[in-house]
Amino acid sequence: MEPFTVLTAVAAPLVRDNIDTDAIIPSREMKTVAKSGLAQGLFAGWRYREIGSREPDPSFVLNDAAYAGARILLGGVNFGCGSSREHAVWALADFGFRAIIAKSFSPIFQANCVRNGVAPIELGAEAVDRLARAVAADPARRPVTVDMIACTIAVADAEALPFAIDPQARRMLIEALDAIDLTLELEPEIAAFRERDRKARPWVYL
Amino acid sequence: MSKLGRFETMTPLTDHETRPRTLAEKLWDEHCIRDLGDGVDLILIDRVLLHERTGAVALKSLEAAGRPVLAPHQAFCTMDHVVDTFPGRGDRTLMPTGGAFITATREAALSAGIELFDLGDDRQGIVHVISPEQGIVAPGLTLVCPDSHTCTQGAFGALAWGIGSTETEHALATSTVRARRPEPMLIAVHGRLEAGVTAKDLALHIIAALSVSGARGRLIEFAGEAISALDLDGRQTLCNMAAELAAFSAIIAPDEMVFNYLRGRPFAPSGADWDRAETRWRTLASDAGAAFAHTAAFEAAAVSPMVTWGVSPQHAIAVDGVVPSYDQLTRREAREAYDRALGYMDLAPGAPLTSLAIDAAFIGSCTNSRIGDLRRAARLLDGRKVAPGVRAICVPGSSSVKRQAEAEGLDRIFQAAGFEWRESGCSMCFFAGGESFGLRERVISTTNRNFESRQGPQTRTHLASPETVAASALAGRIADPRPIPARAG
């Protein structure tokens, strides 16, 4: 995982509410038992003209040349709702996205982002709409900067907006920490807790 | 809240904790190993469930990292998502790469020492259906699964929630997860549901009122007379749909019905352990005066059979209603989203739902595929025929539900009516590139998600109860199940 500190990149607006993980990566595009190689399937239902085809639908934002190389995605309310499939984050990351700025997130999706080094940033509804408008005026020349250290977002040289993020998520992103490694350091404490618990609730331990 | 008898009886407070707490808070505290700072807790996990769709990748990646499963006997795996549901199915699937998921899961579960409910095993079925059948879930347990409908199992008084694959690796490797304490939300349902109105209708009614983000990140406790009156199948249906409120999970305080159900199940406690467990389970309830950060109350009598018209579960209206105009929406949403939904579903505002002809009817999924669901649908189908041209399919939620249904002769009723009778699995609840409904077909379905292309290429899904799906299959169009008496005369 790459540390996430400061990212300046083209941002693609897809500011619809309740974009579900079936839309982010349809089940039919999850073809292998692997976390990689999912970029092709990202938003397949909207990106291509027909189900199963690879002919781009020109009306979809990610097929617009102005947003080529986008690494930031702008979303609406409850982004990533529905299925818990982590493939949604893997597909976004595989496509190149490192940050999602949305009005709100589904909790499972948000946690999945952090585990994969993708920054899920919640901003007020108006701020997201304003950001989307500012970007759309000239996407390539109005890149967005996400500063995880300062917790700010800025479009081109406009004034930076502050954002709030779960401090633990922020630290994990900045330091590219692996949660399993961190928890394994606590193994003695976990073992002692389980030992005590086993006496209180023996039926739990099969 | 004072209207609810449940909270008027005081349960004893533990000595280290004198503030009245909700049931979910008590379970959270009991499982909290330590505070990791920033509001994140390290929570002990009692059960991990896996399926071949998202479980294989977690097991494989754990193996690749050289991390063993800490408590393999507390983890279970099933085959439900990718497997075909045709009679005589095997490892080869209609989904082009399904076989790879099946074999990878089998190998990974075997090498990790995890109990696998494989194809051909009479315990196989949809993960959330078989967990209670096998006594894997129990009151007071923490249970996670890389599947958003894990909340279904909150119906047994467990703290059960869906997580991602990487978090599943974490749970398997450490028997813990790192999680932020969810805010408690009380959803009280007063009174009784009317005849012909089910838990599914209640769930859709609540989602239509609160929206698909209405309980985002919260832990819902369902309580009230209507909830106590639901049977366990109904409680599971209701908790299942909490995923469609974007909730962290849902829970219902366990009662006699739960204890009676679990007694004697293969992985449930037995002997002296059972007695100790049951004594403890009887204390599992929210304290009198426990504070819920959020509350919502509903009147059961106001709930009608519900059907969705659009592409989100919040697009649910009474079956005798008409497709709403933008101004009639119960939940505000962007004009663009509304127009998109209408276009996708090929509907005009003002059209009565019951005027819509259907191409197919589907009974199944972790929402509505238990024996009670099948019995209620069969009562309407008995002695009647599915309308010509309608493809009707029934997929029992588990091999055990299927056997039970066959022992009761329900399979014959379904088949005589013109339904296909399948092996258990998720089947056409979702489209994974294998079997699906046809392009742009209109389907009435007992599943939980009416998202675009969820059940097939541009399939138009209408969510409803098993009764409504059965009545619609007979009518050839969306139909209200209530005027239909059980059994044709």
Ligand code: SF4
């Ligand atoms: S039945 Fe449908 S919703 Fe339930 S676990 Fe299977 S795919 Fe998911």
